Structures are given as C-alpha cells and as structure tokens.
Amino acid sequence: MIALCSIGYAKDTHTNFKVDEITSFNGIPWGMAQLDDTNLLVTIKQGALYRVNTVTGKQTPISGLPNIANAGQGGLLDIALSPDFDETSWVYFTYSHPMADGATTALARAKLQGSALVDWQDVFITDAGSDTGKHFGSRIAFDNDGHVFISIGDRGERANAQDLTNHAGKILRLNLDGSVPKDNPFVRRGNVRAEIWSYGHRNPQGLYYDQHTQRLWSNEHGPRGGDEINLIRVGANYGWPIVSYGKEYWGPFQVGEGTSKEGIDEPKKVFTPSIAPGSLLVYRGQLFNGWDGDFLSTALALRHLNNVKLVNGNVSESRHLEDLDERMRDVIELSDGALAISTDSGRILRILPASS
Incomplete structure (x- = not known):
C-alpha cells in the first residue's frame, strides 16, 4: 500500500462543535484517563497528578509520585487505568x-486510594537512556490478553531505532507485571531485547489498541514532514531512519534511502507538512455522526483536531477546531461519546457536536 500524504483536506471550525472548558492548569496536561462518569485523572508534565471533576472543574491533587525528570520533552507522561482496575486499583x-547521565522512559504502576497513590512500582525501566531530553515517547495501550504496550522514541539518536539491542525507537509489549511474554517476536534471539514488539520508530506519541478490531495503531513524529499513522504488526520494521517521507532538518534532502524499501512496513497515512501528532484515538462513540472507526489525532504544531478515515484502502482527512489556536496534546473518548482534549496552554476541553 502506498501511503497517502496530506495534500488536500477538509477544514472545519469550532462553530460546528460545542466546546466547554472543564478546567485549566498552570502546566501541560500530558495524559488523561477517565476514572468514572464525573472524574478524570490528569498528568501534568512538570510532575503532578490531579483528579478533575468534569462537572465542577474542581482539581484534587494526588500524592505519591516518585522523583520525575522534567527536562526537555520528558516529565510525567501518559496515564491509563489497568483493564482490571475495578478489582486491583492499578493505574499505569x-x-x-x-x-x-540523563533520563530514560519508564513504565510504572500504583494503586489509587482516595487522593493518594500507594505501592508505587517501576514495572519496567527501559534501556533508552540519554541526556538529550528528546523523544521519550510515550503512550500506553492494553490488549485483551493481559498485555501492555508502550511506545519509546529514538531519544534523538537515529541509529537507535534499528538497533535491537536497546529499547529506543521501539514499541514494547509486556505482561502487566513487566515480565516478557513468551510469544514476543524476539524472545531467545541473543542480544536482541525480548520486550520489543516493533521497531524503526522515530517518536511515537500516539498508541491505541482498538478493542473492536484487535489491532494496535500508532502515530509518530517525522522530521520535517513525514508524520505517520501506522498499523503495528508483530516484529515489523517501520523504517526510521532508513526511509521516511520527511526531509532532513539541515537540508532539502530525503532521509536515508527514500520513502520505501522492501521489508519495511509502509505507513497507512503520511502528513506532509508535519502536524506533530500528540496522541491517537480510534473513535467508537455515537455522538459524532459518521465518525465510528475514524482516527483522531491531536496536532501540536498545526494546532487542530485531526480526523482520518481509512475505508477499503481509501484515505481522507479533515481538520477541526483550528480557530481555537491551541497546541492540542491528548484526546480521549469519554463514556458518553464526548471527547476530552488537553492543550499545552493548560486547558482541558470537552468537545460535543453543536447540535447536542
């Protein structure tokens, strides 16, 4: 399949939506998880966690976080409730x-008890250390079979993404306790890291497991152009930095060996110029007519909510909420089908169709 670049797209404005501010922070709300019908858990990149009442906007700080390296693109990143949260209270x-000598991306979990985290566990500390402050990833996704996926950026060192002896530039698959599943593709392969599920990624900041289709998807930042949406297959190579639809930052040249190569998985969608995708969601709600199964990405650089439809090999794109002029960081689907979007200006927004 040849990836489709963003040459033409449909625009929309917030007049077609109802946009309500739930609350705002003095910091970057990086990740969100819905705790119940009226509460969100929100991570603040600078190193704080809050419970937010979606009706009143009240913010309640949650204690119990460890020391966090808030430097460059790093900090407190994604958050997700364990699939068995109702029984275990684990939050990842x-x-x-x-x-x-810097920092690395780690996966951790703790139990939520009232307004405190207890029994903090560093489930998995990746071999992706660097002092650059770049490309930590990182999003969390769960499948139906007791596994957790996390995405890791190349940490600003391009060769990492093709080097299977470290975790940088990879998507990892772990058991919920951080151990290695026996059926991972690189188990018992010498120096290859057994946690690796896929590789050749630059900086995947969106990761979503679609429970309806049992497929794992990611989006990731290209260099100058070449942002991608990828269907993640077991053991597959996604090409960075051998191939890319983007250009080098220091010249008008393609990266590596061009845009495609045998043995490397093609993206399902390419954005050129870059939108800088901050997260990824496959929408399954009923509120937004015609959006079932659509890919929703927040755009940081181009400041909009991006919608991509992939139907029988046909790809179409629309862009929404551009007139809000917000760097959009995370998007999640709420239990009633509404969307919650966080922005780098600190806002948490609820998005509904204008007719609702």
Missing part, C-alpha cells in the same frame, strides 16, 4: 526516570 504511568 509512563514517565522520565532520572539517571546519573
């Missing part, structure tokens, strides 16, 4: 774990 996080 990705964050920048401090090291003597």
Whole structure:
C-alpha cells in the first residue's frame, strides 16, 4: 500500500462543535484517563497528578509520585487505568526516570486510594537512556490478553531505532507485571531485547489498541514532514531512519534511502507538512455522526483536531477546531461519546457536536 500524504483536506471550525472548558492548569496536561462518569485523572508534565471533576472543574491533587525528570520533552507522561482496575486499583504511568547521565522512559504502576497513590512500582525501566531530553515517547495501550504496550522514541539518536539491542525507537509489549511474554517476536534471539514488539520508530506519541478490531495503531513524529499513522504488526520494521517521507532538518534532502524499501512496513497515512501528532484515538462513540472507526489525532504544531478515515484502502482527512489556536496534546473518548482534549496552554476541553 502506498501511503497517502496530506495534500488536500477538509477544514472545519469550532462553530460546528460545542466546546466547554472543564478546567485549566498552570502546566501541560500530558495524559488523561477517565476514572468514572464525573472524574478524570490528569498528568501534568512538570510532575503532578490531579483528579478533575468534569462537572465542577474542581482539581484534587494526588500524592505519591516518585522523583520525575522534567527536562526537555520528558516529565510525567501518559496515564491509563489497568483493564482490571475495578478489582486491583492499578493505574499505569509512563514517565522520565532520572539517571546519573540523563533520563530514560519508564513504565510504572500504583494503586489509587482516595487522593493518594500507594505501592508505587517501576514495572519496567527501559534501556533508552540519554541526556538529550528528546523523544521519550510515550503512550500506553492494553490488549485483551493481559498485555501492555508502550511506545519509546529514538531519544534523538537515529541509529537507535534499528538497533535491537536497546529499547529506543521501539514499541514494547509486556505482561502487566513487566515480565516478557513468551510469544514476543524476539524472545531467545541473543542480544536482541525480548520486550520489543516493533521497531524503526522515530517518536511515537500516539498508541491505541482498538478493542473492536484487535489491532494496535500508532502515530509518530517525522522530521520535517513525514508524520505517520501506522498499523503495528508483530516484529515489523517501520523504517526510521532508513526511509521516511520527511526531509532532513539541515537540508532539502530525503532521509536515508527514500520513502520505501522492501521489508519495511509502509505507513497507512503520511502528513506532509508535519502536524506533530500528540496522541491517537480510534473513535467508537455515537455522538459524532459518521465518525465510528475514524482516527483522531491531536496536532501540536498545526494546532487542530485531526480526523482520518481509512475505508477499503481509501484515505481522507479533515481538520477541526483550528480557530481555537491551541497546541492540542491528548484526546480521549469519554463514556458518553464526548471527547476530552488537553492543550499545552493548560486547558482541558470537552468537545460535543453543536447540535447536542
């Protein structure tokens, strides 16, 4: 399949939507998870966690976080409730774990008890350390079979993404306790890291497991152009930095060997110029007519909510909420089908169709 670049797209404005501010923070709300019908858990990149009442906007700080390296693109990143949260109270996080010579991406979990986290566990500390402050990833996704996926950026070192002896530039698959599933593709392969599920990624900041189709999807930042939506297959190579639809930052040249190569999975969608995707969601609600199964990405650089339809090999794109002029960081689907979007200006927004 040849990837479709963003040459033409449909625009829309917030007049077609109802946009309500739930609350706002003095910081970047990086990740969100819906706790119940009226509460969200929100991570603040700078190293804080809050419960937010979606009706009143009240913010309640949650204690119990560890030391977090808030440097560059790092900090307290994604958050997700365990599939068995109702029984275990486990909440999962990705964050920048401090090291003597920089930081690395870590997956952790803790139990939520009232307004505190207890029994904090660093489930998996990745071998992706760097002092660059770049490309930590990182999003969390769960499948139906007791596994958790996390995305890791190349940490600003391009060769990492093709080097299977480290975790940078990879998507990892773990058991919920951080151990390695026996059926991972690189188990018992010498120096290859057994946690790797796919590789050749630049900086995947969107990761979503679609429970309806049992497929794992990611979106990731290209260099100058070449942002991608990818269907993640077991053991597959997604090409960075061998191939890319983007250009080098320091010249008008393609990266590596061009846009495609045998043995490398093609993206399902390419954005050129870059939109800078911050998260990914496959919408399954009923509120937004015609959006079932659509890919929703927040756009940081181009400041909009991006909608991509992939139907029988045909790809179409529309862009919404551009007139809000917000760097949009995370998007989640709420239990009633509404959307919650966080922005780098600190806002949490509820998005509904204008007719609702």
